[in-house]
Amino acid sequence: MATPGNNGPKSVFNTFNLVAGTIIVIGLIITVIRFYKGIGAVTNLDDNNPWGIWIGFDLLCGVALAAGGYTTSAACYIFGLKRYHSAVRPALLTAFLGYALVVVALLYDLGRPWRLPYPIFYQHGTTSLLFEVGLCVCIYLTVLFIEFTPALFEWLGMKKLRNFVVKGTLALTILGVVLSTLHQSSLGALYTIAPSKLHPLWYSPYMPLYFFVSSIVAGLSMVIFESSISHKKLHRMMDEEYLKHHDSVVLGFGKACSLILFGYFFIKTMGVAYGNNWHYLASGYGVVFLIEMLGFVALPCFLYAVGVRDKNIKLIQRAAVLTVIGIVFNRFNVSMIAFNYQLPSSERYFPTMMEIGISVFIVTVGVVLFRFITTRMPIFFEHPDYKGEH
Amino acid sequence: MLRRTFLGMLGAACVGATTPGKAGAAGHEFKGYPGSKGVLFDETRCIGCRKCEAACNKVNDLPAPEKKFDDLSVLDTKRRTDSKTFTVVNKYEIEGKGSVFRKNQCNHCLEPACASACFVKALTKSPSGAVVYDASVCVGCRYCMVACPFEIPTYEYDEPLTPRVRKCTMCAPRLAEGKLPGCVEACPKEALTFGTRDELIKIARQRIERYPDRYLDHIYGEHEMGGTSWMYISGDPFSKTGLREDLGTKSAPELTAGPLAAVPMVAGLWPVLLGGIYAVSKRKDKVADEERKDAVDNAIAKASAEAEQTLSEALSKADVANKRKIEVEVKKAVEEALSAKDADEENGEESSEEES
Numbered sequence: 001m002a003t004p005g006n007n008g009p010k011s012v013f014n015t016f017n018l019v020a021g022t023i024i025v026i027g028l029i030i031t032v033i034r035f036y037k038g039i040g041a042v043t044n045l046d047d048n049n050p051w052g053i054w055i056g057f058d059l060l061c062g063v064a065l066a067a068g069g070y071t072t073s074a075a076c077y078i079f080g081l082k083r084y085h086s087a088v089r090p091a092l093l094t095a096f097l098g099y100a101l102v103v104v105a106l107l108y109d110l111g112r113p114w115r116l117p118y119p120i121f122y123q124h125g126t127t128s129l130l131f132e133v134g135l136c137v138c139i140y141l142t143v144l145f146i147e148f149t150p151a152l153f154e155w156l157g158m159k160k161l162r163n164f165v166v167k168g169t170l171a172l173t174i175l176g177v178v179l180s181t182l183h184q185s186s187l188g189a190l191y192t193i194a195p196s197k198l199h200p201l202w203y204s205p206y207m208p209l210y211f212f213v214s215s216i217v218a219g220l221s222m223v224i225f226e227s228s229i230s231h232k233k234l235h236r237m238m239d240e241e242y243l244k245h246h247d248s249v250v251l252g253f254g255k256a257c258s259l260i261l262f263g264y265f266f267i268k269t270m271g272v273a274y275g276n277n278w279h280y281l282a283s284g285y286g287v288v289f290l291i292e293m294l295g296f297v298a299l300p301c302f303l304y305a306v307g308v309r310d311k312n313i314k315l316i317q318r319a320a321v322l323t324v325i326g327i328v329f330n331r332f333n334v335s336m337i338a339f340n341y342q343l344p345s346s347e348r349y350f351p352t353m354m355e356i357g358i359s360v361f362i363v364t365v366g367v368v369l370f371r372f373i374t375t376r377m378p379i380f381f382e383h384p385d386y387k388g389e390h
Numbered sequence: 391m392l393r394r395t396f397l398g399m400l401g402a403a404c405v406g407a408t409t410p411g412k413a414g415a416a417g418h419e420f421k422g423y424p425g426s427k428g429v430l431f432d433e434t435r436c437i438g439c440r441k442c443e444a445a446c447n448k449v450n451d452l453p454a455p456e457k458k459f460d461d462l463s464v465l466d467t468k469r470r471t472d473s474k475t476f477t478v479v480n481k482y483e484i485e486g487k488g489s490v491f492r493k494n495q496c497n498h499c500l501e502p503a504c505a506s507a508c509f510v511k512a513l514t515k516s517p518s519g520a521v522v523y524d525a526s527v528c529v530g531c532r533y534c535m536v537a538c539p540f541e542i543p544t545y546e547y548d549e550p551l552t553p554r555v556r557k558c559t560m561c562a563p564r565l566a567e568g569k570l571p572g573c574v575e576a577c578p579k580e581a582l583t584f585g586t587r588d589e590l591i592k593i594a595r596q597r598i599e600r601y602p603d604r605y606l607d608h609i610y611g612e613h614e615m616g617g618t619s620w621m622y623i624s625g626d627p628f629s630k631t632g633l634r635e636d637l638g639t640k641s642a643p644e645l646t647a648g649p650l651a652a653v654p655m656v657a658g659l660w661p662v663l664l665g666g667i668y669a670v671s672k673r674k675d676k677v678a679d680e681e682r683k684d685a686v687d688n689a690i691a692k693a694s695a696e697a698e699q700t701l702s703e704a705l706s707k708a709d710v711a712n713k714r715k716i717e718v719e720v721k722k723a724v725e726e727a728l729s730a731k732d733a734d735e736e737n738g739e740e741s742s743e744e745e746s
Contacts, residue, residue, distance in 0.1 A: 040548040051532065109531075124509075174665060181660060182656055194539070
């Protein structure tokens with residue numbers, strides 16, 4: 001079995017570290033400019049386009065793609081599907097890092113980031129959906145941290161604390177699902193206030209439901225996608241238990257994804273029917289909508305189904321990549337591409353290189369932290385002291 | 391976080407969630423605070439002199455513009471409000487009619503989208519009718535700007551430490567002193583009329599009735615987005631002068647009432663549902679375990695019973711066999727004994743015969 005700590009890459013100057021290091025240095029430089037000169041100095045945001053890629057990608061996509069935490073732990077602990085147990089820790093770690101970085105990204109976007117606790121501790125704007133998002137994300141981040149601590153305590157050898165936390169697993173999992181349901185859907189609900197700005201093909205009173213349902217698929221697909229990368233890059237950290245269950249996790253999640261994508265396609269179509277927006281399908285935005293629906297919902301749904309039928313792990317992994325891209329595409333559509341569709345193209349938003357740089361920087365920090373933690377703590381393997389104790 | 395704090399906040403979230411829910415009930419119409427003030431803009435009277443812009447700049451202590459306010463060439467390009475300009479007058483060319491001017495500024499909605507979107511209550515609708523902003527709590531999330539259907543709030547993007555949301559305040563500080571808003575006071579053509587909202591609607595109706603050829607029968611802002619304190623009358627379709635006519639009459643809180651109302655339901659029902667699913671799956675496991683155990687017990691019982699039977703059968707067989715063996719042995723012994731006796735007797739007779 002792999003043991004933590006002593007089997008990382010041999011030289012500090014390997015390709016990964018060099019690339020990651022460069023990105024991080026660039027990111028830090030942009031950070032200085034951002035906080036020294038203001039948001040306007042690094043972004044293309046303006047009075048018509050107050051939210052750009054930092055909200056559209058870092059927040060909306062970040063939160064959706066970190067949904068693996070609640071979906072996987074719910075499958076394992078609430079629905080009693082014990083064979084997914086080996087996938088819980090990587091998923092929870094991804095979720096925790098994902099949410100933590102969402103908060104970090106938010107600090108760049110907020111005009112006065114140090115006031116981030118204000119809505120929670122100082123003055124509650126309870127009529128705002130953003131208040132709900134903020135409150136849920138704040139509590140959920142705490143829950144995710146607690147859910148992750150057993151791995152930390154095992155690594156540090158703090159047996160009593162670890163056992164204490166493990167006792168609360170079920171309660172934490174249920175709380176996690178409640179909070180996730182609320183904030184995942186609220187991210188969609190944020191846009192229900194602006195029917196005049198979001199294109200009718202995307203605007204729907206069902207948006208909260210769309211965001212919630214697609215977050216489940218996003219989370220599961222992300223677990224599949226990420227495990228396939230980890231398999232290549234972090235294989236040495238995985239124990240037999242993890243490897244033994246890996247294929248069955250992929251198959252099970254693939255099946256779930258196929259079914260949920262089918263349902264999602266159905267409710268999205270119902271949304272178009274509800275608004276009687278069929279005629280928009282013939283427009284330019286209609287093409288974008290069709291690409292999203294056919295290429296990134298229907299196609300992965302089909303590929304997942306075939307992959308599960310043929311027990312073709314490779315195909316399922318490809319469907320997962322397609323789904324992840326599809327979720328990103330959807331969130332981009334809602335927050336940027338189909339948002340402000342009424343404005344002339346000269347007043348539309350496109351991110352600056354520096355904005356993109358910060359987003360890349362934050363993702364890189366996430367990958368580096370993930371690597372740091374998984375090469376040390378019992379994430380892909382069971383700690384020898386606690387084997388089979390779940 | 392303390393549990394009590396958490397519960398308190400959850401409660402607060404629920405209260406906040408249900409209030410607009412109730413407000414969103416059928417037939418709801420919020421008429422605004424009684425006696426709240428507003429402004430009526432008459433497009434047919436505006437001449438595009440920009441006196442209102444100059445006055446606004448002055449009373450709000452805004453920085454001087456690049457081109458002076460008496461330079462009317464700026465009207466040739468479409469402008470919007472920004473962090474240094476709370477109001478702009480734009481020129482629109484209407485076919486067969488020539489130039490029409492419209493002033494743009496915050497419309498001070500009765501139920502403002504910005505205020506309902508703000509998660510720290512930095513924006514509020516005051517009883518005077520003005521939608522006012524409190525920079526001391528603003529976090530700078532700019533959701534108000536996303537929410538506003540009129541694209542009014544602007545932001546100080548180049549301010550690194552203390553960026554503010556900027557927009558027309560309806561001159562709330564001046565109203566408090568009993569003065570008119572700066573722009574209304576400055577207008578030389580009485581294109582702007584200040585008064586209580588109810589009065590303004592009456593005035594607008596009178597004008598429309600008196601000059602049906604001059605005005606369209608529509609007071610923009612009477613119902614748009616649930617009603618606004620700043621209203622417009624015009625001789626041309628409002629969409630031609632940059633006002634959207636597809637906003638609908640639903641107020642922003644009504645739009646978000648559904649999702650907000652779902653919050654307490656999810657918080658209340660999900661734990662029950664998930665707990666139930668957990669209990670069912672656990673019970674299923676337990677039953678399956680018990681059944682397995684029972685089956686094993688049965689099998690063991692059956693097997694041991696069978697084994698016992700075979701044993702007893704074997705034993706009884708062995709018994710019979712033993713008995714038979716003993717009998718055979720006994721018989722054998724008896725026979726042996728008898729034959730021995732016979733032999734003795736014969737011998738005895740012989741010897742007695744010899745003796746005698």
